[in-house]
Amino acid sequence: MMFELTLKKSFPAHDDSTAAGFCLDIHLTSDQHRVVLTGPSGAGKTTLIKLIAGLLSPDCGKICLRERVLFDSSSTPVLNLAPAARRLGYVSQHYGLFPHLTVQQNIAFGLTTGWRNPPRHPCPPAVGHWLEALALTPLAQAYPNQLSGGQQQRVALARALVIQPDALLLDEPFAALDHDLRAQARAELDRLQRQLALPLLLISHDPDDLAQFGEAVYRLQQGRLHAG
Numbered sequence: 015m016m017f018e019l020t021l022k023k024s025f026p027a028h029d030d031s032t033a034a035g036f037c038l039d040i041h042l043t044s045d046q047h048r049v050v051l052t053g054p055s056g057a058g059k060t061t062l063i064k065l066i067a068g069l070l071s072p073d074c075g076k077i078c079l080r081e082r083v084l085f086d087s088s089s090t091p092v093l094n095l096a097p098a099a100r101r102l103g104y105v106s107q108h109y110g111l112f113p114h115l116t117v118q119q120n121i122a123f124g125l126t127t128g129w130r131n132p133p134r135h136p137c138p139p140a141v142g143h144w145l146e147a148l149a150l151t152p153l154a155q156a157y158p159n160q161l162s163g164g165q166q167q168r169v170a171l172a173r174a175l176v177i178q179p180d181a182l183l184l185d186e187p188f189a190a191l192d193h194d195l196r197a198q199a200r201a202e203l204d205r206l207q208r209q210l211a212l213p214l215l216l217i218s219h220d221p222d223d224l225a226q227f228g229e230a231v232y233r234l235q236q237g238r239l240h241a242g
């Protein structure tokens with residue numbers, strides 16, 4: 015099985031609010047390589063992807079990707095792999111690039127352990143590979159604020175891919191791009207995903223993304239998943 019998720023996560027209501035808290039309750043098993051998650055704002059899509067990436071911990075449940083267990087609350091002690099140990103390429107909605115690091119250093123960041131920033135030189139071979147593959151070599155020494163939206167998106171994708179991830183988790187990766195760039199970036203991701211045969215979990219509202227990547231499509235609504 016490619017994706018096997020059984021998860022619960024609750025956020026309590028804010029003290030100063032009468033609104034109820036939020037509860038995510040997910041059961042998803044899919045053997046497809048390309049899974050698209052869609053659904054209205056606040057449905058829990060980003061929360062779900064962060065739980066898989068290990069940036070949030072579920073209250074209980076189990077997360078398996080490609081038969082590898084990343085989280086299991088029923089084991090003793092609870093199995094909860096750290097984000098780096100999960101070997102997942104995660105791209106957040108706003109890319110999360112470090113403004114004080116160059117393009118090359120941002121990509122190399124995925125390869126570093128600990129808190130030290132990657133050096134400006136030399137360029138690790140894996141970083142050079144992805145700079146080249148995503149047409150970023152001329153921008154290697156530029157800073158994120160000197161890049162267009164499409165270039166920033168490619169840097170974020172390169173940083174996710176440089177670790178040779180077991181799967182890609184992309185949270186609305188094309189949302190900040192205009193129509194033409196979006197079509198280009200979509201084609202690029204399509205090509206890379208096929209070439210690397212990487213399982214892909216993509217959050218998107220865009221019908222073109224659903225058509226291109228939605229081998230399986232799930233709709234999240236108020237913390238619950240519905241097929242299609």
Ligand SMILES: Nc1ncnc2c1ncn2[C@@H]1O[C@H](COP(=O)(O)OP(=O)(O)OP(=O)(O)O)[C@@H](O)[C@H]1O
Pocket residue numbers: 025026036053054055056057058059060061062
């Ligand atoms: N750390 C947190 N503490 C409390 N509540 C949270 C926290 N993170 C998310 N929530 C709540 O969980 C719910 C789901 O949020 P989430 O960001 O997962 O939605 P989403 O479907 O990704 O929305 P969007 O499409 O707008 O990005 C929201 O009601 C949000 O307020």
